[in-house]
Amino acid sequence: MLMGVRADGTEELIAMADGYRESAESWADLLRDCARRGTRAPVLAVGVGALGFWKVLAEVFPEARHQKCWVHKTANVVNALPKSAQPGARKVLQDIYNAEDREHALKAVTVFEHACGAK
Structure with missing residues (x-):
């Protein structure tokens, strides 16, 4: 379809x-x-x-x-993280997706890297 x-x-x-x-x-x-x-x-x-x-x-x-697909990509990323980190990761990933422009999206990517990179 x-x-x-x-x-x-x-x-x-x-x-x-x-x-x-x-x-x-x-x-x-x-x-x-x-x-x-x-x-x-x-x-x-x-x-x-x-x-x-x-x-x-x-x-x-x-x-x-x-x-x-952003929904499936997000699910794959979140599922690779420990359960305790998943709610925060979802929020930051939504911030990336909903960013008003590329600059704001890249800032949100940096936040995600700092919050979840080691996990």
Whole structure:
């Protein structure tokens, strides 16, 4: 399944097809069909795993920027920490995600490194 989010935050189903989620062939069929139907390249593609998706996205829509899903990335980082450090780490990771600009995000990254780096 391929979902889109418009600039105003409206979500929209773009395409759905049977396939194996890690399969480059399945993703190629879906993305090429979207391109044939006139779908423009996404400004930003966000996903989890699905290695076939990332490979084919670069072929079909090379101008699209890639980003791993922040929710899943955060869960992976937090799960690698001791239980006692997890609530504080979640808060600082949210500060990074919600930063108003790159400068503030980098400051929050430094806070995270000092708070959780050794853990």
